[in-house]
Amino acid sequence: MLRPATHLAAILMAFSSFSAITAADETDHWSFLPPTRPEIPAVADASWPRNPIDHFLLAELEAFDIPPAPEADRATLLRRLTFDLTGLPPTPEEVEAFLDDPSPFAYEAQVDRLLASPRYGERMAQHWLDLARYADTDGFEFDHTRPDMWRYRDWVVSAFNDDLPYDRFLALQMAADELEPDNPAAAVATGFHRCYPDMVDMNDQGERRQIALDDITETTGLAVLGLTIGCARCHDHKFDPLSQVDFYRLQAFFTPARFDDAYPVSTPAQERSHDAAVRSWQGELAALRAAILRLEADPRETLAPGPPRDPRPNTQNAFATPAEDRTPDQIRIVYDALAKDPRIDPDQLDAALGPDRLAERNTLRTQLDALNDAGPPPLPVARVLVEDSPDAAPTHLLLRGQYGKPGPEVEPGFPSQLDPNAPRINPTDHSTGRRSALAAWLTQPDHPLTARVFVNRLWQLHFGRGIVATPSDFGVMGTYPSHPELLDWLATELPNQGWSIKRMQRLIVTSAAYRMSSQFDPDSHAIDPDNELFWRQNRRRLDGEAIRDALLSSSGLLNPAQGGPPIFPELPEELTKLSSQGAIWPVSPTPDERNRRSLYVFIRRNLRYPFFEAFDRPDTNASCPRRDVTTIAPQALALLNDRLAHDAASALAERLDRSTGPDPAARIRLAFLLTLGREPAPSERELASRYVNDHNEAAWHSFCLALLNLNEFVFLD
Structure with missing residues (x-):
């Protein structure tokens, strides 16, 4: 020291x-x-x-x-700053503008620009989601998909972009349903507590819940308090002044909560819009069904007069209502009843229609099937932690931390070494108020x-x-x-x-x-x-997500679309064979969709995206405060051989050709700006020129691939 x-x-x-x-x-x-x-x-x-x-x-x-150490040069500074705040490399235009800006506040202007970028929230969310142990699946044997977990990820992105104050950012994740009970969408924030791995098929669902509560308590301690309070689950902490009672008193803030996997989070405006869309869709369906019924009316009446026998009142009422006065639902009832009419053989009906009406009917049926499958998307739901009642079941200390061995009952409380006072809890008609009390304590200045x-x-x-x-x-x-x-x-x-x-x-x-700068000084x-x-500044390697994003960005392949359900890039062929014909990893259908930012790549606990795994993607079963940084052969092999790297190299070569034409010097300069954020040195220009002097496609591809494999591409100085 x-x-x-x-x-x-x-x-x-x-x-x-x-x-x-x-x-x-x-x-x-x-x-x-x-x-x-x-x-x-x-x-x-x-x-x-x-x-x-x-x-x-x-x-x-x-x-x-x-x-x-002396100040880093401007190109190095801008590259470092841009990756730190957005997770993306600076564009050539941004580099040139900064290098040419004589203002004494040019650097500060770049800081403000990057903090205002929507890419800022995406980068900051990546770090927070590591702490939250975010994933899109449950883990364990079946590793079921969590179809709406991404809403929490998008909430985190928006919170950072909106510069939601950190005290409010924390409070909403602890108790949004209590703090904003009239805003269902706010409850998405409590997804922080629903990121735990989950063995959904446990025989004892009470034990499953207890395991989740233990995880929630431990992760809150790690991510927010910076304390390994999970070590006190079975016994008093061996080093810190945290007792087993402290662990379960903290857990008592969460025990009344209900784990809801499909909590409605739509706004009134969304509900009105959805209702209007459903009515319009149902009207279009009704119009097609009514057209089919009119075509079939005379043949049906000839083959089997009158409505089919059906004792249900709603069916009888639908047939009794004149066709022109029927509601869309009544039209559906009549249509379904006649389609199943046991008195009429379908072949006889087709023959009675004749070829022209039969063709028209079949066209209408095709349109009906297509429209039926294209209904309005359902209203949004989220995976949240909420309460419905001011009452709370008792919380017990578990002897040796074992489920089924309850010890003394405990009340909600903070770790005694931090605050020995009993918390001030204010129940409401729908909540115990415990988590909002915890949030208030955590966010004291x-x-x-x-x-x-x-x-x-x-x-x-x-x-x-x-x-x-x-x-x-x-x-x-x-x-x-x-x-x-x-x-x-x-x-x-x-x-x-x-x-x-x-x-x-x-x-x-x-x-x-x-x-x-990161300049070394021996003394x-x-x-x-x-x-x-x-x-001096520490030289840092980019994480796997930033490396993939840099490959896509520098090559011009990056799709900047934000938010929404996760995407599935292509897997190596050997893993595709293990993925149950796409059930585990259904590759996104278009390159544009696959080339979105790494933040949106599907996170499957039992099948990590191989490129990220090579570059030390953390295990999402536990909160990760700092990623490991290794230097291993698979990293070099991935950048040299992976399809992602070769696609990026090809696209980069094509981008150079489109942007500069046949001029090799201009191509080389642009290639360095796109990949390394700087001008090439004279020796680099000369070496590159000699290599690509025949201008063939293969030479430019391998030149671009070589740039993407430089240490400078994956490290920040």
């Missing part, structure tokens, strides 16, 4: 954690105390800081005589953990490592903050900024610290080899 005081404290704390934790240890642990706003430290080099963040970092660097945990996640997003390197473990066994004062300043700044996520990110990415490395003091 680096700093004499704080880092020595961390070492001593780690040693003490292996012995019994005393009451004093619990009280003094830094993360259980409310954040206090520190003074912004003075620094010797007042010319370097751009905002308060830089003062905190530079004060530490100066204490160790470590100079901050002085909460010890909520803001700290979230600003640390934002820092990790932009620097590759959090100020606390264990982002979902702020407990005794988690790492000590590298910059505790900076963490507390950011945690207090979040509510000061109205809990605005975009404002906090703007603060971070406009700092001098974020703008540093600084000798003092701080792990870059704990952030003396």
